Amino acid sequence: MNRILPGQTIGIIGGGQLGRMMALAAKEAGFKIAVLDPAKNSPCGQVADIEITAAFDDRDALKALADASDVITYEFENINAEALEWLGEISLIPQGSELIRITQNRRLEKEMLDRAKVPVASYKIIENEQELYDKIETFGFPAVLKTLTGGYDGKGQVKLNSVEDLLEGEALIKQHGPCVAESFVSFEKEISVIVHRNSSGQTTTLPIAENVHLNHILHESIVPARLEPEVSRLAITLALQIADAIELVGTLAVEMFVKDTGEIFVNELAPRPHNSGHFSIEACETSQFHQHIRAICNWPLKSTALIKPVVMVNVLGQHVEPVVESIGRYANWSIHLYGKEQPKENRKMGHVTIMTANINETLNQINASQIWKTT
Numbered sequence: 190m191n192r193i194l195p196g197q198t199i200g201i202i203g204g205g206q207l208g209r210m211m212a213l214a215a216k217e218a219g220f221k222i223a224v225l226d227p228a229k230n231s232p233c234g235q236v237a238d239i240e241i242t243a244a245f246d247d248r249d250a251l252k253a254l255a256d257a258s259d260v261i262t263y264e265f266e267n268i269n270a271e272a273l274e275w276l277g278e279i280s281l282i283p284q285g286s287e288l289i290r291i292t293q294n295r296r297l298e299k300e301m302l303d304r305a306k307v308p309v310a311s312y313k314i315i316e317n318e319q320e321l322y323d324k325i326e327t328f329g330f331p332a333v334l335k336t337l338t339g340g341y342d343g344k345g346q347v348k349l350n351s352v353e354d355l356l357e358g359e360a361l362i363k364q365h366g367p368c369v370a371e372s373f374v375s376f377e378k379e380i381s382v383i384v385h386r387n388s389s390g391q392t393t394t395l396p397i398a399e400n401v402h403l404n405h406i407l408h409e410s411i412v413p414a415r416l417e418p419e420v421s422r423l424a425i426t427l428a429l430q431i432a433d434a435i436e437l438v439g440t441l442a443v444e445m446f447v448k449d450t451g452e453i454f455v456n457e458l459a460p461r462p463h464n465s466g467h468f469s470i471e472a473c474e475t476s477q478f479h480q481h482i483r484a485i486c487n488w489p490l491k492s493t494a495l496i497k498p499v500v501m502v503n504v505l506g507q508h509v510e511p512v513v514e515s516i517g518r519y520a521n522w523s524i525h526l527y528g529k530e531q532p533k534e535n536r537k538m539g540h541v542t543i544m545t546a547n548i549n550e551t552l553n554q555i556n557a558s559q560i561w562k563t564t
């Protein structure tokens with residue numbers, strides 16, 4: 190693959206915050222940005238050179254994006270895989286469409302993880318309501334039932350603690366079709382490893398993030414994750430194993446559960462920069478967004494070494510006002526807001542990054558700020 194160079198145009202499918210942060214990184218090097226999003230003035234549209242406003246599967250709009258761009262990437266995984274495949278025939282999409290197809294469907298994702306020989310929680314595909322009753326017997330409780338497609342931030346899943354919860358499980362299958370039942374993993378920590386790979390096969394990983402969720406939404410990432418060295422090594426090995434198995438080009442975020450025994454189970458994958466990697470903008474020698482751009486433009490990848498320990502906290506709709514009010518009090522906080530107009534409850538509006546010599550002190554400072562007290 191030829192190298193894509195400054196002055197050329199990177200097309201981004203999706204105008205959210207991930208696209209915006211990709212665009213900002215790319216523009217530093219002198220790239221131009223074209224973006225496709227159904228909403229005008231999207232977070233990425235605000236910083237792009239060319240804004241195309243249309244549905245993601247609108248073939249004319251995709252053709253217009255192809256005409257405007259020298260290379261195309263995406264910032265979210267719910268693009269129609271066939272439309273992306275079609276687009277790949279008329280434009281350069283180094284990431285391809287296969288990874289999108291796999292990560293859109295938990296069945297294909299689990300099968301791929303099995304092929305890559307990485308451990309996942311034991312699971313069974315549940316095709317219909319009757320199978321739920323038949324299969325759960327051998328499977329046991331507690332379990333988690335997840336829709337095969339469309340779930341995010343805890344939506345589209347039901348925890349099954351006992352037979353009494355099966356009715357709720359049945360309702361999920363009725364509404365969404367086949368599901369996957371997984372053993373519930375009593376994990377000690379959730380972590381993520383973000384891998385980049387370019388088309389020459391060079392890989393890097395970001396420092397491991399330890400992720401704290403509240404109401405199924407990422408609240409905080411603590412980096413480096415507080416893990417035994419051999420557990421960290423295993424996490425990185427597993428992430429690279431997946432990246433190599435799928436011949437990744439671009440970015441892959443690998444979410445994992447860590448048990449107190451040090452055992453690791455891969456939970457899910459995202460084929461794009463990830464919320465739990467935002468800390469890298471300030472805290473790494475190369476951010477996940479810069480590295481993504483380097484990977485898809487076939488540049489050599491740079492070191493992602495951690496400059497300083499760091500905590501990243503998400504700013505949801507309900508946190509915007511108190512965060513803005515507190516700017517004068519916390520000179521050590523880097524404030525990121527994504528330019529979204531409506532600060533709806535639980536909508537991701539921005540994040541705060543705090544580099545620190547002392548993680549515990551910083552976690553105490555975050556608590557003492559009272560900003561996140563209601564989440």
Ligand code: AMP
Pocket residue numbers: 310333335340341342343344371372373374375376379402405444456457
């Ligand atoms: P997911 O949409 O698969 O990322 O799941 C959202 C959240 O639900 C995860 O971050 C976990 O906190 C929890 N979760 C999902 N699957 C399991 C599992 N098999 N065992 C324990 N917790 C889970």
